[in-house]
Amino acid sequence: MKTLKCTSWFCLCLIGLMSLVSQHGLAQRPVYLDAGHGGIPPDPEADPGTVTVLNPYNEKDINLAVALKVKALLDMANIPYIMSRQTDTGVPVIRRAFQADSANCTTFVSIHHNSSNPGYQ
Numbered sequence: 001m002k003t004l005k006c007t008s009w010f011c012l013c014l015i016g017l018m019s020l021v022s023q024h025g026l027a028q029r030p031v032y033l034d035a036g037h038g039g040i041p042p043d044p045e046a047d048p049g050t051v052t053v054l055n056p057y058n059e060k061d062i063n064l065a066v067a068l069k070v071k072a073l074l075d076m077a078n079i080p081y082i083m084s085r086q087t088d089t090g091v092p093v094i095r096r097a098f099q100a101d102s103a104n105c106t107t108f109v110s111i112h113h114n115s116s117n118p119g120y121q
């Protein structure tokens with residue numbers, strides 16, 4: 001059941017991306033696919049993202065896992081893309097923006113899974 005839910009979610013994600021790309025007539029321009037955060041200390045750019053008591057995983061790892069699944073869907077749909085990272089590396093935010101601009105990307109998808117600890121206001 002869990003796999004079915006994930007498959008449905010990813011299909012919706014792909015349909016949304018394809019719709020966005022086709023609506024703007026940007027099919028030849030790559031989508032910039034940003035797996036938020038990343039990197040392992042002592043990398044100065046290392047940023048694990050959100051980690052809470054409710055979610056023992058680093059946000060960076062979840063973001064990368066989802067980005068790699070979206071990448072596979074983009075490959076299947078023959079939609080060009082550029083990824084901010086495909087491994088656990090730190091990429092400065094300004095470099096991500098520069099890469100997207102340099103490649104003439106007009107669609108920027110940044111994947112995050114933010115959360116907070118209970119009791120925080």
Ligand SMILES: [Zn+2]
Binds near residue numbers: 037050113114
């Ligand atoms: Zn985040």
